[in-house]
Amino acid sequence: MGPVTARAAVLRQSGVRGPYVETRPLAFEEVLVEPPGFGEIQVRVRAASLCHSDLSAINGDRPWPVPLVIGHEAAGEVIGLGEGVSRFSIGDAVAMVFKPFCGQCLPCLSGRGVLCEPGGASNATASLLGGYQRLRLHGQTLHHHMGVAAFSEVVTISQHSAVKIRPGLPWEIAALFGCAVLTGAGAVFNTAGVRPGQSVAVVGLGGVGCSSLLAAKAAGATIRIAVDRLPAKLEMAVRLGATHTVNPADSDALEQIRAITGGGSLGGVDVAFEMAGVVPALDFAYRAAKKGGLMVSAGLPNPSAQWPLQAVSLIADEKTVKGSYMGSAVPIRDIPRYIDLYQAGLLPVDLLLGRTMALEDLHEALDALDQGQALRQVVVFR
Numbered sequence: 001m002g003p004v005t006a007r008a009a010v011l012r013q014s015g016v017r018g019p020y021v022e023t024r025p026l027a028f029e030e031v032l033v034e035p036p037g038f039g040e041i042q043v044r045v046r047a048a049s050l051c052h053s054d055l056s057a058i059n060g061d062r063p064w065p066v067p068l069v070i071g072h073e074a075a076g077e078v079i080g081l082g083e084g085v086s087r088f089s090i091g092d093a094v095a096m097v098f099k100p101f102c103g104q105c106l107p108c109l110s111g112r113g114v115l116c117e118p119g120g121a122s123n124a125t126a127s128l129l130g131g132y133q134r135l136r137l138h139g140q141t142l143h144h145h146m147g148v149a150a151f152s153e154v155v156t157i158s159q160h161s162a163v164k165i166r167p168g169l170p171w172e173i174a175a176l177f178g179c180a181v182l183t184g185a186g187a188v189f190n191t192a193g194v195r196p197g198q199s200v201a202v203v204g205l206g207g208v209g210c211s212s213l214l215a216a217k218a219a220g221a222t223i224r225i226a227v228d229r230l231p232a233k234l235e236m237a238v239r240l241g242a243t244h245t246v247n248p249a250d251s252d253a254l255e256q257i258r259a260i261t262g263g264g265s266l267g268g269v270d271v272a273f274e275m276a277g278v279v280p281a282l283d284f285a286y287r288a289a290k291k292g293g294l295m296v297s298a299g300l301p302n303p304s305a306q307w308p309l310q311a312v313s314l315i316a317d318e319k320t321v322k323g324s325y326m327g328s329a330v331p332i333r334d335i336p337r338y339i340d341l342y343q344a345g346l347l348p349v350d351l352l353l354g355r356t357m358a359l360e361d362l363h364e365a366l367d368a369l370d371q372g373q374a375l376r377q378v379v380v381f382r
């Protein structure tokens with residue numbers, strides 16, 4: 001088995017701002033994809049959706065080495081097996097995951113695979129688990145975004161960067177489970193452990209936050225407050241099951257949340273989720289949590305961002321603050337579970353789906369994402 005060619009979206013320079021239809025940071029190239037090595041699989045990507053973390057790789061909020069093939073939220077079909085691969089067969093449907101779990105390090109063996117050390121090290125160098133990069137362009141090696149590089153018709157990845165899924169799901173739906181749903185629903189089910197009858201607020205209504213909103217309903221949260229600066233997102237959130245909406249730009253936004261949840265000094269939600277990736281949203285979520293409440297943050301701000309916290313409020317109000325990476329997931333357990341919930345009608349993630357498009361439409365899609373006009377826009381490879 002030799003290298004194969006594939007159309008891919010290559011980022012040559014990080015730190016580029018929009019409008020992307022003008023700055024055009026991506027080059028659409030025929031790349032060479034090397035065959036899978038030991039423990040690796042080759043996947044024909046059938047659908048890859050655009051996440052804010054792709055935008056952050058481009059605008060420099062989350063720095064990555066270049067040249068980089070972006071994309072990490074995807075699904076496809078296994079077309080090649082390296083030696084030592086036992087979990088997959090040719091023809092399997094898979095969803096990609098954006099951090100591989102080696103299964104052997106202390107965090108992995110402690111059930112905290114999202115903290116996997118080799119997985120973190122390989123993502124930091126934009127390599128596959130094991131250190132390899134399997135994409136070439138004109139003799140130059142290309143980096144893999146988050147161990148994947150999903151905006152490529154074909155990819156070679158570690159077997160630990162994919163989860164086998166039930167066949168027959170529409171590819172553009174299957175793709176969503178690898179990041180938006182794994183992260184947003186996982187924050188609700190795993191990190192927060194939301195219980196029936198609780199009140200929640202979700203701050204930041206992108207694909208990730210909206211997945212949290214859907215999951216909060218599935219978990220039985222009775223008050224579900226959607227929070228975003230964009231009025232159109234608030235309208236949309238009602239269709240996704242929000243019981244109330246609040247715009248944090250309103251001067252009385254926190255009072256509105258206290259009034260919805262009981263009022264006075266006891267007001268505030270049991271669990272507030274920060275899903276925007278900016279400090280003002282994190283601060284708002286912290287304040288929206290009631291005394292004794294929990295704030296879960298999953299947005300990924302620029303590494304230089306600091307959060308000035310009134311220290312005594314943490315103690316006097318007995319609040320809990322938790323970070324949530326990858327929905328505190330065990331992907332091999334959670335992705336099939338979330339697909340079951342979707343198919344049972346309890347987690348209608350199809351509501352996240354915006355337009356499907358060709359690879360060459362990514363610049364337009366980046367502008368729509370940047371301006372908050374889209375939840376999930378999906379490249380479908382035909």
Ligand SMILES: NC(=O)c1ccc[n+]([C@@H]2O[C@H](COP(=O)([O-])OP(=O)(O)OC[C@H]3O[C@@H](n4cnc5c(N)ncnc54)[C@H](O)[C@@H]3O)[C@@H](O)[C@H]2O)c1
Pocket residue numbers: 050051052053056179180183203204205206207208209227228229230233248275276277278280281284297298299300301324325326327369372374375
């Ligand atoms: N923790 C993880 O494992 C993980 C995984 C995937 C994505 N992320 C991060 O989650 C964040 C959300 O991703 P997405 O794809 O849903 O993004 P998105 O751009 O689609 O949505 C973000 C939303 O936040 C809103 N927002 C911005 N500032 C706000 C503020 N101050 N108050 C309230 N709302 C505000 C925007 O209007 C937008 O609707 C990003 O930072 C992304 O990098 C984290």
Ligand SMILES: [Zn+2]
Pocket residue numbers: 051052053054072073098179180
């Ligand atoms: Zn993502």
Ligand SMILES: [Zn+2]
Pocket residue numbers: 101102103104105106107108109113115116117118119
């Ligand atoms: Zn590990």
